[in-house]
Amino acid sequence: MSDDALTPDGDAAVVQTDHVVGQDNIQTQIGPFGLDIHNPVFMISGLAICAFVFYALALPEQAATFFGWLRPAVTSTFDWFFLLAGNIFVLVCLGLLISPLGKVRIGGTEAKPEFSYPGWFAMLFAAGMGIGLMFFGVSEPITHFSESVASGAGSADSSAPLAGAAGNPEEARRLGMAATIFHWGLHPWAIYAVVALSLALFAYNKGLPLSMRSIFHPIFGERVWGWTGHIIDTVAVFATLFGLACSLGFGAEQANAGLEHVFGLPVSDVSKVVLISAITGVALLSVVAGVEAGVKRLSEINMVFAFLLLLFVILLGPTLMILSGFVENLMAYGEYLPALSMPFAREDASFSQGWTSFYWAWWISWSPFVGMFIARVSRGRTVREFIFCVLLVPSLVSVLWMTAFGGTAISFVTAGVTEIADADLELKLFTMLEQMPLAAISSFIGIVLVIVFFVTSSDSGSLVIDTITAGGKVDAPAPQRVFWCVFEGLVAIALLLGGGLEALQAAAVSTGLPFAVVLLAACYALVKGLIQEPKAK
Template identity: 80%
Template sequence: MSETTDLTPEGPAAVIETDYAIGQDNIQPKLGPFGLDIHNPVFMISGLTIVAFVFFALALPEVAETFFGWLRPAVTSTFDWFFLLAGNVFVLVALVVMLSPLGKVRIGGMDAKPDYSYGGWFAMLFAAGMGIGLMFFGVSEPISHYTSSLAEGAGAPESWAPLAGAAGDEAEARRLGMAATIFHWGLHPWAIYAIVGLSLAIFAYNKGLPLSIRSMFYPIFGERVWGWTGHVIDTLAVFATLFGLATSLGIGAEQANAGLDFLFGLPVNDVSKVLLISGITAIALVSVIAGLDAGVKRLSEINMVLAAALLLFVIAFGPTLAILTGFFGNLGAYVEYLPALSNPFGRDDANFSQGWTSFYWAWWISWSPFVGMFIARVSRGRSVREFIFCVLLIPSLVSVLWMTAFGGTAIGLLTEGYQAIADAALELKLFTMLDQLPLAGLTSFVGIVLVIVFFVTSSDSGSLVIDTITAGGKVDAPVAQRVFWAIFEGLVAIALLLGGGLGALQAAAVSTGLPFAIVLLLGSFALVKGLLSEPRRR
């Protein structure tokens, strides 16, 4: 199946010999004046399925709401043990691969040089996958877990507190709340991204297979991945990515609208939201037309600088000492509660483990084809050990710091009696917190800009990923195609925002987490198998 070929000067890699030629199933239709280069049938099937789903949600909103309103909790509650177990497997596989001799394998061949500097690479990792969530949940999630843990009756079956809660004990509720939040934003999500990203990178850059989700499964399905098995995997990936992006865009527009109302009194209505979605889509369009280096990377870097500035501001002007000591305290709490929080069986906190953890895991998994593929594309030249260290451990530490600075400060304010932070709507909690620090107008404005630009960087990188998958792994398909996907995503978001059904489609996106969790478990196996055949330095 594979042999080590000397590909000087980048060094040996175990290229897979397959009869499949990239682009062999592609068709080049002319659509008006635009020449296209698309995979047949993945492009058509995913495009039409998405259109059909949107029509279904618009035409029969109640049926859609009821069905998906049932499906999502059914998936995350029934299979909570499976999601939790799979999440633990991904973390373990990632750590074992990093520490084992397999960590010496280099993406792109033994002598490959990194394409991007650490700065640009990190910026893109965060901007694609998590930035937007950190903005919204950085304050709101720690507050939620803290208040539910502290509340009377925490630990009772109807409580939403993590584990047994800490009723009446402020210090312990704080530790537990922070540990639970960091659990959702730490090792587990990044391990999911790392596994998908690493698999795709190895199978594309070392094995020479097309950059598409199906290539991960070559060790399992062999040549069948080029047939319907692969079409289904790729279509599912496009579906999860587009719905994930479109629903986030729709829900995000609602949240950005609320923030702008809070700051500038922008009316909260459909017009504002449609304008926000159009604006975000327009910037994303400029970015995809400018390309990976001039568009996506540059925006990601701007975003990282702004986010770092906001973080440093909160550390400097918030309770500096409490944040710095809290960082280590929270890290300790995370390590202490990690075994209990990640335990898949015999949980007494069903609301928390199913409603929060299992939902998050399904959500991260449904985003993993998109984020993983984007990470893979920009990671050529990194060693496997470096890749996992930088995609798993460093982002987890950044999450701990971010949550400590935003969530810890917010909890501190709450314990000092600033009740407004607990009463504020979810999307306003960040601004309510910033309101208590100096220069609130400026920092809130930076917050809004960050939210919007994080959406842009998710939208443009997502469009690149969908375009590559639907072009059969070609990254040089005509630019008109990525323009199409970026606009399509905005239109789906607008249609669902106006017609209702955003919640239903988010549920649909999250539900794809279940098949993907199975697929990713197989993928972890394929990854290890693929890495074992790679040559590595002694």
């Protein structure tokens, strides 16, 4: 690895040797095709991913059987662990928010924020959710509502959250929205906050490389520059890559469904492979262009389209219901939160295993990607300011999004538009938009949003994985970023052909499980590192 690291004022400086004894273990080396290889993380990760892609494409039926078994096996066995871990992340963040450690400033006591609040909030939200909001914004609230009003939790084959709403549409609506917000509110953002704050602290305050291994220096000392650190970074690469592949798969499914719904493009494996390949090609151009010219520009386009679509639904949908529902849904979330987050003795095992466990594993596998991005844009904030904004503001935007899209869809269903509830998950958004004015335009914007979210996830993820495998360098050669961008697309294709969405979700769950253990240890390292820092006045 290069001796360069980011200092609090953003310049490259030599890392202090008392932090990096044994640094020779992670020296980068220029390999074939100009790759700046982080030995051995790059080689282990790259070869393992190549082997996985070959297996899934060469033996698709065997892969489909394996992934079909893997996800339910993991979630049914470890649902309690995912729920417990998620609660711990929230409690750690809330503890830092109210403790004296909240006065620590990222980058040192004299550091100043680089971005205004509006710009910072926009980047936080764009980084954390993306394709998921498009795919689940309508489908999840409608699914929970339908399951709850039909039979409630505990019934055979029911995945309804909790019980007590059967036959009661109003209570089923409250419960369905509360369960949806539970999956998109404080818990996922607490996971991101733990990773982002840890990376920012050890990179900008301690002068260590911007890599997952640096977080564990308070626990393992100089061993983080050896095989202990190699294992941590390799697990982070696997988690990030499979978490991204899951998102790309959701995006391909929804984009293909939308194109079929609007333009008649057939839904097939061939169409999805072509979509993933084409969008990966666009992501490659963005990756080569760099952060400023590529990722930033696409993210800005993304936010404009997302805001326009949200505004469209609020103004042309049931506006008063959406605005009043925002407050009502927040109250329902607070009411049901203790029961929904309970890790043991649940009456709704199908819900916690089929929905919550998957989500928590997915967020955890995304966390190196989102955490590194948030860390890079949050220098100059105090810990208290960081936790408050990273937890609260994006969570409130998620509540507004789910209230607008999910609440509108539920209002249509209760009015008798049953085709929304009957549609496949990837089609529910477009089926709802079809009930509103200017359906062709709004559906087209929805397709564009899915595709652009797809591209920004791919190119941003490539940059993050490249940074991890290059030992924390943020300016590794372009061929290396191209390598990871290509293989993200190949992994998504391999998983789709080797089991569809079930395989994509199984991959995210299986990599999220070991990385959850890593993040629990990171909580301890974060607190220990903050205790050693001077407090801002």
